Amino acid sequence: MEVIVLPTFQSDSLSLAYEVFGTGRPVLCIHGFASSGKVNWIDTGWVETLTGAGYQAIVIDNRGHGASDKPYDPERYYPQDMARDAVRLLDHLGIERAAVLGYSMGARIAAFMAFRDEGRVACAVFGGMGINLVNGLSDGNDIIAGLRAPTLAELTHPTARQFRIFADHTKADREALAACMETSREPMARADVRRIAVPVLVAVGEADTMAGPPEALADLLPRGEAFVIPKRDHMRGTGDPRFKQAALAFLGRNFANVSLS
Numbered sequence: 591m592e593v594i595v596l597p598t599f600q601s602d603s604l605s606l607a608y609e610v611f612g613t614g615r616p617v618l619c620i621h622g623f624a625s626s627g628k629v630n631w632i633d634t635g636w637v638e639t640l641t642g643a644g645y646q647a648i649v650i651d652n653r654g655h656g657a658s659d660k661p662y663d664p665e666r667y668y669p670q671d672m673a674r675d676a677v678r679l680l681d682h683l684g685i686e687r688a689a690v691l692g693y694s695m696g697a698r699i700a701a702f703m704a705f706r707d708e709g710r711v712a713c714a715v716f717g718g719m720g721i722n723l724v725n726g727l728s729d730g731n732d733i734i735a736g737l738r739a740p741t742l743a744e745l746t747h748p749t750a751r752q753f754r755i756f757a758d759h760t761k762a763d764r765e766a767l768a769a770c771m772e773t774s775r776e777p778m779a780r781a782d783v784r785r786i787a788v789p790v791l792v793a794v795g796e797a798d799t800m801a802g803p804p805e806a807l808a809d810l811l812p813r814g815e816a817f818v819i820p821k822r823d824h825m826r827g828t829g830d831p832r833f834k835q836a837a838l839a840f841l842g843r844n845f846a847n848v849s850l851s
Contacts, residue, residue: 596657599682601675602666607657608679609649612641615845616685618648620676622694622718622828623774624757624767626656630693634829643838648688650679652699653770660766667770669695669778673703677710687712687850689841693828694718694801695774702778704786713789713844715837718824720794722802724810726777729800734771737764749800752825780810789813789844793833795822815840 596607609627617640621630627649631637640647651658652672661667676699680688689712692700697719704711716723729749736750737757745751757764790811794804796818808814817836819827827833 596651598658599679601653601678602671604653604659604661604666604675606653606659606675606679607651610683611637611647611649612645614641614644614646615850616646616648616680616683616688617841617845618650618676618680618688618690620650620690620692620696620699621652621655622692622696623771624655624753624760624762625693626760626762627651628656629760630696630828636691636829636834639834639838643841645689645841648679648683648685650676652696654766655762655770660763662765662769664769664772667773669698669702669774669776670706672699672774673706676700676703677707680710685850686710689845690714691837692716692719694824698723698774698778701783701786704788704790705778705782708787711788712848712850713791713841714786715791715793715840716807717793717833717837718795718798718801718827719807720792720798720802720804721806721810722800723778723807724780724783725802727775727800730771730775734768737768737771756825783807783810784812786811787813789815789840791815791817791837791840793817793819793827793836795819795824795827795830797821797823798827800824
């Protein structure tokens, strides 16, 4: 079996992996917790969708995930630090400004990026992240316990089981993920959300109990729009065709003609 070695860049003394697909206006894709660029964006058809629409898809493996370095120190996983990783990838590629597409934890990272480095973000899509961007994640400690449990059989908490199964399926480093979960779920202050000036699409599955309602977050954002992904929960909303259609329509309205310099 051929081993594919991804290109890397350096951020905070970590080696982080990425891939670039297609040409055109750049869309930086930031994956969710326990996932990877491949699982979140390639395997779900997002890269094909974006490149087919004439965009360049840039896929990053967040620290602790995929082919990137995986520190076990929880202090290395605050969302503002991972937002800086994303900006450094744009620097590495010589890209001044991009659209940012994030899912779940990736949406939280995108929010911190849009707040702290507004000039680098033309617009953003927050998938799988509603008002719990500011309320926080109530199941975080259960997920950590589930990742560190000796076996799946002893887990009864549904969310903990869900993420343990997902982590095992993707052959993730569960100790790195546990460290990541400790700090990456840091909420964003409501006042900071209100200062995100770029257009944002907030897309959450109708049955997604982890993200919180999209409308409440969109109402906080100065240029927020809400989209409910019909009949989808947190895991199954990622690659939904209706989510892709809504995102492409949003990019067409808010990214197709804006300056990238």
